[in-house]
Amino acid sequence: MDAVKIGILGLGTVGSGTVNLLIRNSSEISRRLGKNIEIVSIADRNFKKLNDCNAEDFELTTNAYDVVCDPRIQCVAELIGGTDIAHELVLEAISNGKHVVTANKALIAIHGNELFAKARSKGVAIAFEAAVAGGIPIIKAMREGLVGNNIEWLAGIINGTCNFILTEMCNKGRDFADVLVEAQKSGYAESDPTFDIEGIDAAHKLTIMASVAFGMPLKFNKVYTEGISKITQEDVCNAAELGYIIKHLGIARRTEKGVQLRVHPTLITHQTLIANVDGVMNSVFIKSDAAGSTLYYGAGAGSAATASAVVADISDIARTLTCHVDDRVPYLSFQQDTLVDNPIVPMSEVMTSYYLRINLRDMSVASVDIMKILVEQGIGIKMMLQKQPKHDDGALSLIILTQQVTEKYMNIAITQIEALTVIEDPVMRIRIESFS
Numbered sequence: 001m002d003a004v005k006i007g008i009l010g011l012g013t014v015g016s017g018t019v020n021l022l023i024r025n026s027s028e029i030s031r032r033l034g035k036n037i038e039i040v041s042i043a044d045r046n047f048k049k050l051n052d053c054n055a056e057d058f059e060l061t062t063n064a065y066d067v068v069c070d071p072r073i074q075c076v077a078e079l080i081g082g083t084d085i086a087h088e089l090v091l092e093a094i095s096n097g098k099h100v101v102t103a104n105k106a107l108i109a110i111h112g113n114e115l116f117a118k119a120r121s122k123g124v125a126i127a128f129e130a131a132v133a134g135g136i137p138i139i140k141a142m143r144e145g146l147v148g149n150n151i152e153w154l155a156g157i158i159n160g161t162c163n164f165i166l167t168e169m170c171n172k173g174r175d176f177a178d179v180l181v182e183a184q185k186s187g188y189a190e191s192d193p194t195f196d197i198e199g200i201d202a203a204h205k206l207t208i209m210a211s212v213a214f215g216m217p218l219k220f221n222k223v224y225t226e227g228i229s230k231i232t233q234e235d236v237c238n239a240a241e242l243g244y245i246i247k248h249l250g251i252a253r254r255t256e257k258g259v260q261l262r263v264h265p266t267l268i269t270h271q272t273l274i275a276n277v278d279g280v281m282n283s284v285f286i287k288s289d290a291a292g293s294t295l296y297y298g299a300g301a302g303s304a305a306t307a308s309a310v311v312a313d314i315s316d317i318a319r320t321l322t323c324h325v326d327d328r329v330p331y332l333s334f335q336q337d338t339l340v341d342n343p344i345v346p347m348s349e350v351m352t353s354y355y356l357r358i359n360l361r362d363m364s365v366a367s368v369d370i371m372k373i374l375v376e377q378g379i380g381i382k383m384m385l386q387k388q389p390k391h392d393d394g395a396l397s398l399i400i401l402t403q404q405v406t407e408k409y410m411n412i413a414i415t416q417i418e419a420l421t422v423i424e425d426p427v428m429r430i431r432i433e434s435f436s
Contacts, residue, residue: 135305
């Protein structure tokens with residue numbers, strides 16, 4: 001039986017999982033492909049993770065260029081991460097005529113357009129299922145399963161750290177800082193959690209999904225990005241009282257003005273399909289014209305789950321090694337020369353409803369001024385609650401749910417409200433989505 005020879009860059013969590021999976025399920029994979037997957041060599045800065053897999057059975061090197069320049073290797077799995085050395089190594093692998101599989105969402109989101117053009121010129125494939133939502137085959141679902149559909153919008157819980165923190169805050173009444181520490185101790189969050197809790201990781205993934213969904217170049221720098229670090233237990237309780245739950249979502253929506261690309265905390269009702277996705281799990285909700293609403297759920301990270309996606313990509317490449325580049329499934333679902341450079345709708349032009357929490361010293365005086373400001377900006381009120389402070393030294397809170405309004409008018413209103421002398425803190429704003 002023929003063998004497809006691969007090299008692996010990085011023996012961390014995903015790299016070790018990939019080696020283990022290829023060894024454990026080798027016979028099953030061979031039965032499906034009609035050929036073997038053979039690991040030729042593995043590169044890593046050190047091999048402290050050797051105890052996590054049987055990598056000692058293969059050629060090991062601390063020089064990654066040994067792998068990307070090895071003439072025996074047909075496909076390179078880049079499992080290092082980051083956008084510096086990984087970028088250089090992938091370019092080198094492509095230049096040497098090697099196919100590439102990567103789990104690196106930052107690399108694809110930021111450098112994907114360049115890499116795809118380079119790969120096409122060299123007649124090789126780049127596969128990146130593992131870069132988005134871990135073990136959920138969301139790229140394959142959109143690129144192949146929904147190939148006959150016009151995708152209208154997608155919304156996803158695509159960062160397990162944020163989902164874990166918000167789940168604990170919602171279900172157990174815990175504070176953000178407390179849960180973050182636990183997430184770090186449990187390995188759900190990095191020692192520097194900025195990429196996760198400020199939405200950057202989710203923005204990388206949304207960039208990729210939107211390009212596959214709508215057939216457009218990757219536009220990471222156009223994604224509106226907001227994290228969860230300002231969400232308080234008070235906001236979680238208020239949302240529950242009003243019939244909502246707070247989730248951190250990535251949303252891509254096709255509109256007449258262009259494509260919306262936004263990542264932010266969102267109030268959704270408990271009836272929404274993804275409202276009950278808890279813990280570190282991921283889920284993506286897609287609306288398309290023929291299939292209707294479809295939901296994809298599973299582990300968004302972890303050694304085995306992500307390795308599953310890596311091996312799936314290696315297998316796809318193994319099946320199409322002899323195909324011309326134009327006969328393979330396109331990198332971004334649509335043929336490269338048909339990608340449309342859709343305009344991205346500025347966040348200021350997005351229309352949605354809002355939850356506002358306004359802390360103030362004098363309710364009787366301030367509420368009249370606040371209502372006047374909202375009316376002047378054409379902002380309708382759906383519901384308003386006055387909340388007393390839990391402690392004697394606490395501030396009064398005015399909770400407002402608004403009708404739909406364009407964000408630029410809400411920005412003006414919030415600026416004017418925060419200028420009132422009775423306002424204690426910056427206004428807390430969380431967008432509301434119904435996905436109807």
